[in-house]
Amino acid sequence: MSKTSIEPRIFALFGAFGDLALRKLFPALYQLDRAELLSADTRIIALSRQTTDRTEAQALIKEKLVRHVAHPHINDLILERFVERIECLSIEFSKPSDFDSLAEKVGANTPIIAFFATPASVYGSICAGLASAGLAERCDVVLEKPIGHDLASFHEVSDAVSRYFPENRTYRIDHYLGKDTVQNLSALRFANNLFGSQWNQNHISHVEITVAETVGIEGRWGYFDQAGQLRDMIQNHLMQLLCLIAMDPPPDLSANSIRDEKVKVLKSLVPISSEKLKDNLVLGQYRAGNLQGTTVPGYLEEEGANSESTTETFVALRVEISNWRWIGVPFYLRTGKRMAKKLSEIVVHFKAPPHSIFLPEHGQIISNRLIIRLQPNEGISLSVMTTDRGLERGMQLRSEPLRLNFADSSANSRIPDAYERLLLEVMKGQQNLFVRKDEIECAWKWCDQLIANCKAQGISPDNYAAGSWGPEAAMKLMDRDGRSWHDDD
Ligand SMILES: NC(=O)C1=CN([C@@H]2O[C@H](COP(=O)(O)OP(=O)(O)OC[C@H]3O[C@@H](n4cnc5c(N)ncnc54)[C@H](OP(=O)(O)O)[C@@H]3O)[C@@H](O)[C@H]2O)C=CC1
Numbered sequence: 001m002s003k004t005s006i007e008p009r010i011f012a013l014f015g016a017f018g019d020l021a022l023r024k025l026f027p028a029l030y031q032l033d034r035a036e037l038l039s040a041d042t043r044i045i046a047l048s049r050q051t052t053d054r055t056e057a058q059a060l061i062k063e064k065l066v067r068h069v070a071h072p073h074i075n076d077l078i079l080e081r082f083v084e085r086i087e088c089l090s091i092e093f094s095k096p097s098d099f100d101s102l103a104e105k106v107g108a109n110t111p112i113i114a115f116f117a118t119p120a121s122v123y124g125s126i127c128a129g130l131a132s133a134g135l136a137e138r139c140d141v142v143l144e145k146p147i148g149h150d151l152a153s154f155h156e157v158s159d160a161v162s163r164y165f166p167e168n169r170t171y172r173i174d175h176y177l178g179k180d181t182v183q184n185l186s187a188l189r190f191a192n193n194l195f196g197s198q199w200n201q202n203h204i205s206h207v208e209i210t211v212a213e214t215v216g217i218e219g220r221w222g223y224f225d226q227a228g229q230l231r232d233m234i235q236n237h238l239m240q241l242l243c244l245i246a247m248d249p250p251p252d253l254s255a256n257s258i259r260d261e262k263v264k265v266l267k268s269l270v271p272i273s274s275e276k277l278k279d280n281l282v283l284g285q286y287r288a289g290n291l292q293g294t295t296v297p298g299y300l301e302e303e304g305a306n307s308e309s310t311t312e313t314f315v316a317l318r319v320e321i322s323n324w325r326w327i328g329v330p331f332y333l334r335t336g337k338r339m340a341k342k343l344s345e346i347v348v349h350f351k352a353p354p355h356s357i358f359l360p361e362h363g364q365i366i367s368n369r370l371i372i373r374l375q376p377n378e379g380i381s382l383s384v385m386t387t388d389r390g391l392e393r394g395m396q397l398r399s400e401p402l403r404l405n406f407a408d409s410s411a412n413s414r415i416p417d418a419y420e421r422l423l424l425e426v427m428k429g430q431q432n433l434f435v436r437k438d439e440i441e442c443a444w445k446w447c448d449q450l451i452a453n454c455k456a457q458g459i460s461p462d463n464y465a466a467g468s469w470g471p472e473a474a475m476k477l478m479d480r481d482g483r484s485w486h487d488d489d
């Protein structure tokens with residue numbers, strides 16, 4: 001990241017002692033401070049409903065920073081400077097009259113970034129509180145996903161926010177858009193004619209998008225059991241990745257040009273009808289298992305669990321995009337908790353050459369694959385066919401990777417966390433990496449019909465062992481098309 005002259009801001013963190021704030025937001029703000037990207041006068045107001053003593057809060061945040069920030073980046077002087085920026089205020093977010101104390105604390109003029117690290121059900125009342133305290137005009141609002149539980153509840157929350165905040169001051173986060181490799185997708189696709197010219201159904205046979213996590217639900221059962229993996233991951237992160245891979249080149253890099261193209265993809269996404277569910281969708285729920293040498297409990301044994309739950313913790317989908325570019329190209333999406341390893345990647349499979357001049361004894365041609373690794377080991381790899389070197393063996397075809405590892409090639413070799421980039425973009429007033437209202441509407445609409453069809457058909461999740469790659473049926477979903485999920489090495 002280059003150093004930028006950033007005006008002073010007040011970060012008002014609603015839900016400052018929740019999981020997201022302590023694990024992601026404070027560490028991201030600390031890293032921005034360390035990179036000298038926060039002006040000296042920037043303040044952070046930690047808002048919660050518990051009465052919190054400032055010194056205790058600073059000590060808690062310091063402890064969390066030491067836990068969540070990579071050790072070499074902890075610098076005592078910067079840490080002290082950072083926690084000195086933090087003030088606390090206790091208010092009930094659903095009581096607009098409580099917000100007068102916030103107005104008093106922030107004082108006049110300084111622009112405010114209000115980050116809602118709370119359930120979406122309170123976003124509307126926070127907006128009403130900010131407006132009633134006279135703060136709305138100088139405030140940008142940052143909303144976490146998932147916004148709502150379906151299209152109808154999204155509209156409710158969205159209307160409550162837009163009553164006070166116009167679209168150009170509303171930043172809807174999908175933190176996958178802040179990931180380094182996701183950023184690189186635009187460069188890869190639109191700055192390399194090699195790929196740009198091949199990016200369609202004439203040359204690509206299919207695309208895989210995998211977001212596998214090793215974490216389980218742990219302390220988030222209450223939230224997760226209501227959501228499930230379809231709402232928690234597919235509706236937002238995987239849909240966004242799909243859009244960035246499938247969209248047409250935008251006319252320019254402006255936020256609205258990119259968002260217009262993403263919306264077109266979402267509108268072209270073919271709904272999965274009830275009859276097609278069986279062959280195009282797999283749901284799973286993890287059971288106890290062995291994850292990298294440790295025994296972990298099943299979903300129904302997690303803290304706070306209801307042993308009857310049929311909520312899915314794994315989803316595999318085969319989706320189609322009905323437009324000129326992608327007709328006939330399946331996109332296979334897969335995401336789950338407690339899987340064999342943490343791995344997020346997109347694999348673009350190119351078609352085989354139209355005619356082979358090689359003989360069986362030369363070996364088999366393996367179609368080119370472009371592997372875009374989002375995490376870990378961020379980078380890009382392209383498998384190309386080569387032949388064995390040396391005089392002895394003659395022509396022997398083999399597939400070898402051309403690799404670009406972002407950690408090796410980036411200037412300071414630290415890949416910033418998504419939230420660092422996103423918070424910086426909010427400070428700059430840039431909306432490219434945030435999601436527009438109509439994108440979320442289209443994504444909810446598509447997911448709502450899928451969820452309704454599953455319900456109508458009584459589809460319940462298959463079991464899979466924690467530490468595996470999901471239910472057997474997920475392998476069969478690919479197998480039916482004569483394919484298999486990319487085998488990670
Ligand atoms: N955690 C994560 O990894 C991710 C979270 N998100 C999203 O971020 C948001 C926050 O998630 P997370 O941090 O996990 O949730 P938590 O439940 O851990 O934190 C939410 C915080 O909001 C506070 N809060 C809720 N309602 C009120 C209210 N009416 N008045 C005052 N305070 C209130 C809670 O206070 P109290 O403790 O007093 O209830 C709590 O501290 C959610 O929208 C979630 O979907 C998105 C991506 C990842």
Ligand SMILES: O=C1O[C@H](COP(=O)(O)O)[C@@H](O)[C@H](O)[C@H]1O
Nearest residue numbers: 145175211213215232233237344
């Ligand atoms: O939004 C969410 O994302 C995390 C996964 O994020 P990652 O950056 O670690 O890949 C997921 O665990 C969580 O359930 C979901 O709400």
